[in-house]
Amino acid sequence: MEQHDLDELLSHLEKPARYLGSEWNAVHKDWDRTAVRMAFAFPDLYEVGMSHLGLQILYGLVNAHSDYLMERVFAPAPDLEAELRRGGLPLFSLESHRPLRDFDLLGFTLQYELTFTNILNMIDLAGIPLQSCERSDADLLVIAGGPVAANPEPLAPFIDAFVIGEGEDALPEVLSVIRQAKESAGAPGARLRARWSRRRLLEKLAGIPGVYIPSFYSVEYNKDGRVQSFTALRPELQSCVRRRLAPDLNDAFFPTAPVVPLAEAVHERGMLEVFRGCTRGCRFCQAGMIYRPVRERDPRTLLRQAREIIDKTGYEDISLVSLSSLDYSDLDGLLPALGDQCTLSRTGISLPSLRVDSFSVGVAQKLPGGRRTSLTLAPEAGTQRLRDVINKGVTEADLLEAVAAAVAAGWSAIKLYFMVGLPTETQADLEGIGDLVRKAQRAGRSARGGKKLRFSISASSFVPKAHTPFQWEGQLPRQQLTESHAFLRDLVKSSGADYHWHDIKTSFLEASLARGDRRLAEVLFEAWRRGCRFDGWTEHFNFDLWQDSFRAAGLDPEFYAGRRLSYDEVLPWDLIDVGIDREFLVREHRRALAGVATADCRLGSCEGCGVCPSFGVEPRLVKASR
Amino acid sequence: MVEYRIEYSKTGRARWLSHLELVRTFTRALRRSGLPLVFSRGFNPHPRLSYCPSLGVGVAGLREYLDVDLAAAMPLSEGMASLGRQLPPGLEIGCLMELPPEAPGIGKTVNCAWYRLALPPEQTVDTWQQAIDRLVCGSDPLYYKRPKDGKLFDVRSGLAACRLTEVGGKMSSVLDLLVDFGEATAPLRGIVETLLPLAETAGSYEPARVTRMALLHQNGGLVNPLGERKQLWET
Numbered sequence: 001m002e003q004h005d006l007d008e009l010l011s012h013l014e015k016p017a018r019y020l021g022s023e024w025n026a027v028h029k030d031w032d033r034t035a036v037r038m039a040f041a042f043p044d045l046y047e048v049g050m051s052h053l054g055l056q057i058l059y060g061l062v063n064a065h066s067d068y069l070m071e072r073v074f075a076p077a078p079d080l081e082a083e084l085r086r087g088g089l090p091l092f093s094l095e096s097h098r099p100l101r102d103f104d105l106l107g108f109t110l111q112y113e114l115t116f117t118n119i120l121n122m123i124d125l126a127g128i129p130l131q132s133c134e135r136s137d138a139d140l141l142v143i144a145g146g147p148v149a150a151n152p153e154p155l156a157p158f159i160d161a162f163v164i165g166e167g168e169d170a171l172p173e174v175l176s177v178i179r180q181a182k183e184s185a186g187a188p189g190a191r192l193r194a195r196w197s198r199r200r201l202l203e204k205l206a207g208i209p210g211v212y213i214p215s216f217y218s219v220e221y222n223k224d225g226r227v228q229s230f231t232a233l234r235p236e237l238q239s240c241v242r243r244r245l246a247p248d249l250n251d252a253f254f255p256t257a258p259v260v261p262l263a264e265a266v267h268e269r270g271m272l273e274v275f276r277g278c279t280r281g282c283r284f285c286q287a288g289m290i291y292r293p294v295r296e297r298d299p300r301t302l303l304r305q306a307r308e309i310i311d312k313t314g315y316e317d318i319s320l321v322s323l324s325s326l327d328y329s330d331l332d333g334l335l336p337a338l339g340d341q342c343t344l345s346r347t348g349i350s351l352p353s354l355r356v357d358s359f360s361v362g363v364a365q366k367l368p369g370g371r372r373t374s375l376t377l378a379p380e381a382g383t384q385r386l387r388d389v390i391n392k393g394v395t396e397a398d399l400l401e402a403v404a405a406a407v408a409a410g411w412s413a414i415k416l417y418f419m420v421g422l423p424t425e426t427q428a429d430l431e432g433i434g435d436l437v438r439k440a441q442r443a444g445r446s447a448r449g450g451k452k453l454r455f456s457i458s459a460s461s462f463v464p465k466a467h468t469p470f471q472w473e474g475q476l477p478r479q480q481l482t483e484s485h486a487f488l489r490d491l492v493k494s495s496g497a498d499y500h501w502h503d504i505k506t507s508f509l510e511a512s513l514a515r516g517d518r519r520l521a522e523v524l525f526e527a528w529r530r531g532c533r534f535d536g537w538t539e540h541f542n543f544d545l546w547q548d549s550f551r552a553a554g555l556d557p558e559f560y561a562g563r564r565l566s567y568d569e570v571l572p573w574d575l576i577d578v579g580i581d582r583e584f585l586v587r588e589h590r591r592a593l594a595g596v597a598t599a600d601c602r603l604g605s606c607e608g609c610g611v612c613p614s615f616g617v618e619p620r621l622v623k624a625s626r
Numbered sequence: 627m628v629e630y631r632i633e634y635s636k637t638g639r640a641r642w643l644s645h646l647e648l649v650r651t652f653t654r655a656l657r658r659s660g661l662p663l664v665f666s667r668g669f670n671p672h673p674r675l676s677y678c679p680s681l682g683v684g685v686a687g688l689r690e691y692l693d694v695d696l697a698a699a700m701p702l703s704e705g706m707a708s709l710g711r712q713l714p715p716g717l718e719i720g721c722l723m724e725l726p727p728e729a730p731g732i733g734k735t736v737n738c739a740w741y742r743l744a745l746p747p748e749q750t751v752d753t754w755q756q757a758i759d760r761l762v763c764g765s766d767p768l769y770y771k772r773p774k775d776g777k778l779f780d781v782r783s784g785l786a787a788c789r790l791t792e793v794g795g796k797m798s799s800v801l802d803l804l805v806d807f808g809e810a811t812a813p814l815r816g817i818v819e820t821l822l823p824l825a826e827t828a829g830s831y832e833p834a835r836v837t838r839m840a841l842l843h844q845n846g847g848l849v850n851p852l853g854e855r856k857q858l859w860e861t
Contacts, residue, residue: 007834011684016642022715024654260654262647262714314654314712316670345657346671369670 001089001097009089013079017263018046021072021094024260025312027059028095029069035182036175038062038070039093039103043118044111044536046074050259051267053321054109054146058167060255068175071095071103072259075118076125078533078540084125091125100126104178105141107171108159110148113513114506114536119144120158120528130525132160132215137198143174149212150243150290151466151573154513154520156214160198161205163212164576165243165290166276168252170210177204206237210244217575219518225559227517227570242577243290247617249276249297256308260315269317269350270309272302274334278323279601279619282380283391283592284419286465287323289585290578292611293619294327294602299334306338310347317348317369325351326360327602329623339368353378356394358405365409374456375406378417381425382432388595389424391588396436400443407447413454414444420484420501421462421476424593430484433457434491441495455497459488461507464561465514466573467580469588472565475511477558478504505543509535511561517572520560522553581610627664628699631732631851632709633720636687640716641834645680652692655712661705662697678732678841678851679739679807682814684833688861689720689840691851693732699724723852735851736807736841738786740859741814743801744835749825751792751799757825758790758801761817770816781820784811786844787858802839802859 001009010016021028031037040059042049049055055072062070071093076084084091090099100106106126108119120130123142129135132142144155145163152162163170181196181204196204206213216237220228232239246252254273261268275296278288297305306318318338320328328334335349342349348369354360356377364375379394381387387394406414418433437457444453461481464473476484481504489499513520526549527535534540550557565571567586584607591598599605601619612618636648643651656663656673665671674695681687696705702722710719745754761768761781768781787804801821805811812820818831839861843849848856 007684008832010642011832011834015644016683017644017647020639020642022639024651024658024712024714026714262643262651264647264650268650311658314657316653316657316672346665348670 001092006097009080009083009087012083014077015046015263018074018077019080019094020262021097023262024314025257026095026259027063027069029063031069031096031098034069035067035179036069036105037103038068038175039073039100039106040070041100041106041108041119041122042072042074043108043115043122044075044534045077046261046263047265049074050261050263050265052109052111053271053273054111054167056255056258056271057253058107058171059259060257061168061253062171062175064253065172065175067179068172071098073100073122075115075122075534081121081125081533090127091122101128101140103140104182105143105174107163108142108144108146110144110146110152110155112536113148113154113510114541116155116513116524117528117532117535119155120524121533123158124528131157133157135160135198139198141178141201145171147287147290148514150286150576150578151514151516152212152214152576153219153518153572154516154524156518157521158524159214160202161211161213163244164210164241165578166245168246170208170244173208174205174211177201177208180204203234206234210241212241212575214518219572221517221519227572227574229570230575240575240577242579242614245579245615245617246276247295247615248620249273249295250301254305256305257312258309260313267319268315269319270306270313270315270347271319271321272306272309273297273322274302274320274325274328275322277619278327280324280327280393281391281588281598281600281607283389283469283588284422284462284465286468289467289580289609291323292580292609293617295620296328296330296622298622299330299337302334303337303341307341310342310345315347317350318342319350319352321352324353324355326355326363329602329621331363333623335363335366339366342368354402356402357398358401361402361405361409365405373411374413374415375411376415376417377402379436380417380419381422381429382418382434382436383429385595386422386425386429386432388597389592390419390422391592391597393597393600396439399436399440403440403443403453404447407444407453413456414440415456415458416440418457418459418488419462420459420488421481423462423470423473430488431491433459433488434495437492437497438495441497452496456500457488457492457497458500458502459485460502461485461504463507463511463514466571467576467578467585469585469592471515471571471585472567472589474562474564475508477562478508481507503538503541506536506538506541508557508561509543509546512557513560515560515565515572517560519553519555523549523555526552577614579611579614581608584609628696629725629729630694630696630705631723631725632692632694633722633852634690634692634713635718635720636681636690636716637718638716640714641681641686642684644683645677648680649675649677651714651717655709655714655717656694658712659708661694661700661708664695664697676731676733678736681838682833682836685741685814685836685838687838689850690838691732691736691841693725721852732851736843738804738806738842738844740839740842741803741805742837742839743803743818745799745801746822746827746829746835747798749799749827751790753825754799754801755790757821758788760824761785761821762788768820770812770820772813772816779810779812779816781812781817784808785817789859804842804844804858806844
């Protein structure tokens with residue numbers, strides 16, 4: 001885009017800084033000298049996407065390669081979309097402000113089901129046919145990956161190829177195939193097209209482990225709407241696609257010069273990924289299943305990376321990110337040295353979430369730059385029985401000690417997270433939340449010498465997710481969830497705490513999409529056509545349009561969100577193999593219903609989830625368990 | 627502790643940064659530069675910086691200023707280079723000056739700004755001149771109502787000086803305005819949106835056509851924040 005046209009466009013936008021692409025550490029490569037050009041698409045606003053580690057990893061990784069370039073694009077805010085449509089302008093990348101259709105491939109990251117309509121919208125704004133089958137040899141390739149690709153089916157017709165699992169190794173392999181395709185076309189630097197047909201390109205990509213080409217499989221359904229079978233349409237294809245993983249994070253690429261946002265992002269801090277994978281085994285948690293096994297980074301690697309991040313970003317804070325950072329086995333070796341490194345630059349150290357125990361609070365207290373405002377703890381359920389069902393290894397005593405420790409450390413407000421509508425939940429479990437809150441308030445008050453501690457309670461609704469022990473469980477009907485939340489709100493408010501709940505319709509839609517099959521693509525199309533965008537944002541979410549869209553597609557969202565599935569039915573995501581044994585998930589589900597907890601494999605015992613033998617790897621802990 | 631004044635320009639893509647975004651960008655650039663910053667006390671220490679009055683989003687600035695406290699004195703060229711290397715595209719250091727002890731801060735040093743507008747090309751210089759004459763010395767009242775709060779401004783009240791110049795072979799004209807800072811001064815958008823209809827031009831205020839040429843202190847003569855005397859419209 002010409003500078004003048006860009007200025008004209010920016011002058012109409014509320015936050016032009018979202019679209020400048022001139023951030024510190026942004027990479028501007030020579031377009032004509034780069035063999036393969038990829039646009040990384042984050043289907044939400046800049047401020048959300050720029051807080052995301054996966055983007056920074058892949059951006060750094062691809063741009064470190066001399067033959068490849070990656071530029072970024074985020075979902076255009078409604079004001080930009082209106083300007084683009086009004087002026088007939090194509091959606092463009094941030095770095096070079098080129099139309100997306102000039103790239104060889106467009107790759108979406110799937111972090112949340114409620115960004116799906118934004119994906120359709122971005123493809124449309126790019127001027128590319130929405131469906132894979134409508135794209136010609138001249139169109140760029142549309143790929144997608146990320147945690148939500150653990151069940152990619154609702155997006156199947158829109159995406160040419162999914163990359164399942166961790167992209168550090170798989171994405172460069174995809175780019176290498178595209179380079180071959182372009183080289184065989186003769187002219188280096190030519191656009192993807194020419195001699196390799198789209199079909200041939202997809203065939204080559206299908207040969208890469210972890211790449212799933214949805215158009216190469218057909219799905220057959222029973223009369224009752226359940227999936228009957230999948231058929232691989234080519235003899236060379238496996239019956240399912242196994243995700244990729246990086247066995248050793250010490251060797252894996254890590255971005256120590258991440259792009260520093262210009263427009264204020266949700267989280268602005270240097271991210272230090274202390275480990276990947278979590279083996280606590282919370283039975284509702286998809287991330288805890290699909291990122292196994294635990295792979296910790298060596299403290300020396302982390303300290304070096306932290307130093308570089310601080311020097312190259314100037315961030316005020318550095319955050320230890322992972323699914324449960326305080327489980328890192330060598331905190332004693334890491335934290336004091338990290339604290340020393342941060343002293344001179346006055347860099348704070350933060351933790352995205354805290355484990356519910358006094359040890360964690362004690363660790364958090366010692367970190368430099370900690371704001372003593374609000375501390376967040378997530379007991380998830382109100383009774384020990386239900387916490388055992390979900391395998392959240394937290395006791396009431398843990399919580400009360402954590403609260404007392406938080407008060408001693410100077411925090412004056414505490415946030416507690418719970419989930420409503422968990423499998424086997426009864427009225428007693430909801431009342432249990434009320435009891436637990438009151439006990440925590442008492443513990444807080446006595447630790448503060450009679451002064452009240454501010455509590456705020458946040459509750460979400462249980463959403464069953466693919467590849468978890470609870471994948472077979474239905475979500476409670478909306479009416480019942482509404483009553484449960486209302487009951488809890490009254491209970492919690494009567495004891496003087498705030499109550500916030502996550503929108504129930506949003507969680508319902510999330511559940512329908514999370515357990516959806518390929519037929520939901522039509523619902524997505526109808527919803528997008530009716531104007532649905534940014535469905536995860538309360539101010540944009542329009543449930544009526546979604547209901548119309550389900551009706552138009554002749555599908556019932558309740559069938560996907562609320563139905564209890566049986567062990568013997570084919571699941572829409574059975575095409576995806578995350579490496580966990582099905583028998584393990586069944587066993588875990590049965591143990592849940594029996595209220596039996598399962599130990600964390602960090603502690604030494606193997607519970608047989610099957611991931612390590614599947615991949616020929618082992619958990620990597622830098623220090624034997626405490 | 628030594629206080630320095632940094633003169634910088636904000637052009638290109640950086641002109642689209644809001645004041646808050648600019649502040650965060652500078653803070654991080656200074657943190658990366660390795661200069662010996664002086665931090666505030668407390669749990670969330672931040673470097674001590676003060677800025678000149680903010681630029682509108684989209685408006686370029688050629689001579690903008692920022693005061694920063696450093697723990698120790700340093701050679702000016704070295705400081706300029708250390709910080710200059712850390713600035714994203716569109717932000718550039720012009721010069722660096724050590725402030726004498728007890729010098730007033732940048733906020734107190736300036737009381738007016740020189741803006742330059744590239745006028746839309748569809749009118750002749752004569753039409754613009756007539757419109758400007760009416761804007762500056764007409765007798766009819768000219769008011770601008772600020773949309774966000776409905777506050778009324780007398781558009782003439784803060785206009786200290788103006789000059790129209792024809793540039794290039796084409797019929798394009800450039801308007802220089804010297805505008806006082808003050809509660810009563812209309813926002814630049816208001817001045818432009820009042821002027822355009824006077825020239826029978828349909829366009830609207832376009833920040834990308836505006837450049838803040840200088841920040842000055844007017845008290846008899848004109849002095850810039852580096853203490854240099856300036857003639858009117860002298861760069």
